[in-house]
Amino acid sequence: MSDAPPSTQPLVLIEDVHTYYGKSHILHGVSLQIGAGEVVGLLGRNGVGKSTTLKTIMGLVQPSQGRVLLNGDPITGIPAHKLALRGIGYVPEDRRIFRLLTVMENLRTGLDRRGVTEGTKRALLDKVFKYFPVLAERRNQAGGTLSGGEQQMLAIARCMMLEPKIILLDEPTEGLMPRMVSQIGAIIDALHQENVAILLVEQNVPLTLSASQRVYIMEKGAVRHQCAASAIDVNDPVIKQYLGV
């Protein structure tokens, strides 16, 4: 696989995005792209702006400069709820389960969209319950009472209810035990098989390199390096330079 981005029109294209929180300048011209069905890793030390990049794509923070395109259409300034319906799914860092809603109601938030037939709803539920059987067991339990790992599964499952074209997946393995981590790896592969694109932010470098086709490495609010995931390994000097302690 070459390390050049795909030559056809990317699914999501981010061009020279600058984002501020109040007066602090967080993103200093981030550019990256994700092709349809592509899994792309986004690596970088704490605080370099990975989550902010995802929030900017999702329309949760507005860039002061630069633009985000979805299938070639500029989407900057479009409210998040419309982007969600246009195929951008978001699984935030802290999971943000609706704690007082049951597992089923959490899933319902993404299912009760216009134009989703009962048949589609059932198929989507069957699919996530197959991937995450524990959610089926706990379907009537309040989201807030699930374990951390179960909440992570619910966050991913909830996002899948939107039938997204791309999932912005922020540190899905944070705080999970190894068996859970490999389960998350498996679900990323399964989504990839279904041609869902994923922008994967992770601290777990081996997982990111094995799950992704390409990776971007950020430092101080900008992308500093990009390459094919197969072109580097955990001991690569690039990894040492940008991620080592």
Add this chain to the structure above:
Amino acid sequence: MDAVAQFFQTFPYDQLLIQTVNGIVTGMILALVASGLTLIFGIMDVVNFAHGELFMLGAYVGVIVMVGTGSFWLALFIATLTVALIGAALQVVTLRPLIGRDPLNTILVTFGISLILQNYALWQFGPTSRKINEPITSHFILFYLEYPWYRILIAALSAVIIGGFWLFLKYSKFGVWIRATTQDRVMAQAMGIPVPLVYTGVFAIGAGMAAASGVLFAPLVGVNHTMGLDWVLKAFIVVVVGGMGNLGGSIAAAIFVSLLESYASIWVNPSQAVIVSFVVLILTLLFRPTGLFVPTPK
């Protein structure tokens, strides 16, 4: 010992029962008013000072429909719907542009709306009270009292409306949207929930519930431009005592506070009984500011 025995012998048990019924009747109406208020606060962080005026507006629309059609039930229905629509329009025009701003902005706006609505009502309808006749005038005998069935009907109808609303929150798509948005507005948006629409919807529902209580209560007191003031004050007490934004808590607090006031009025003048509510409010704020009827926060 004698004093205790004497107290129980002369205790006005009949009064106690009468006041229990009274307390539940006003408690249910108050719960209906406070539900809208607490719902709006819970989801939008908006302290709606105009809530009492929506109650009053509901009663006036009820008067107009009553005069036109003579049907109390039509009046109740049309007033609820009209004021819900007015509420939606008010929210879109005045509150939606302020989303994300300092809560002080919304307090000033709703306070302004309350003054405008009150003065509009005064200008349009004048200072004299209007009357809505109760739809049923029969009584039953409660000890030495002829107790109007209508009061019982009010309590039952309020319970039906609140119960219906609870089912709506629990099972309908929009209800799930409301609860999700109350818990995490940003994540709700990321799940494709049209949050601005949810806000407008909640404001409309709250306004409609206030209007319904206005019409239901009007036959007991008459309709004038200041009738909302007492209610909104009590509703605020109830919302704080019940735990800001907590629907179940507000309903429990409404009945609790109304019962206490009713019992107090066995021994003191009803206008002094109001003091009981304030005492409960102050004690709540001092010792349990998150609300009496919510589990201890962790």
